[in-house]
Amino acid sequence: MATVNVTCLCGREFSLDAALAGNSFPCPTCNRRLVVPDDTAATRHPSPAALTTTIAAPGLEPPAPKRRTPAWALIGGVGVIAVALAIAVPQGVKRWHEFRVTKLEQEQRDLPRKQQERQQELERQVRQGQTQLAITGPAALQAGATNTYMIEAKTLAGDDTDAKYTLRLLDKNGKEVSHDEREAKGKFG
Numbered sequence: 001m002a003t004v005n006v007t008c009l010c011g012r013e014f015s016l017d018a019a020l021a022g023n024s025f026p027c028p029t030c031n032r033r034l035v036v037p038d039d040t041a042a043t044r045h046p047s048p049a050a051l052t053t054t055i056a057a058p059g060l061e062p063p064a065p066k067r068r069t070p071a072w073a074l075i076g077g078v079g080v081i082a083v084a085l086a087i088a089v090p091q092g093v094k095r096w097h098e099f100r101v102t103k104l105e106q107e108q109r110d111l112p113r114k115q116q117e118r119q120q121e122l123e124r125q126v127r128q129g130q131t132q133l134a135i136t137g138p139a140a141l142q143a144g145a146t147n148t149y150m151i152e153a154k155t156l157a158g159d160d161t162d163a164k165y166t167l168r169l170l171d172k173n174g175k176e177v178s179h180d181e182r183e184a185k186g187k188f189g
């Protein structure tokens with residue numbers, strides 16, 4: 001007579017009459033319900049199959065789809081980044097360019113004013129440093145008379161300034177007749 005083998009999850013094996021196929025019985029060791037299969041080849045281990053479903057439900061099914069990022073999502077993500085860059089980069093460049101232009105324009109605006117200030121300061125210093133001599137008196141010496149000459153020293157800005165005067169009186173032959181050195185402010189005669 002034909003027998004079917006049933007192995008319980010607890011490891012206990014049963015050799016049963018094939019005529020009992022379809023009936024269930026409790027395992028004497030672990031009390032699991034075992035079903036006698038009608039085909040020895042097809043379902044030798046009915047109980048492990050049941051266990052697999054128990055494990056599969058909470059454990060294997062949910063993580064699988066989560067771990068895989070769909071290709072369209074990746075492509076979409078890359079596309080979004082590319083678009084964001086395409087927008088952000090020209091704007092960044094534009095903003096930087098605008099900043100540069102603004103800065104340059106400001107520098108250009110400041111430049112003439114700074115130059116002008118420097119120029120004015122320079123001219124002022126030159127005017128302060130340079131002196132003008134104004135000599136007033138007779139064009140030719142008059143013999144027998146007192147010849148008065150007025151010498152004025154002024155800065156180019158028009159202020160009286162200290163000056164060291166060297167007065168040399170020469171005769172027709174270029175011979176020095178008198179020599180006078182003095183320092184004075186402004187005019188003296």
Ligand SMILES: [Zn+2]
Pocket residue numbers: 008009010011012027028029030031032
């Ligand atoms: Zn058992």
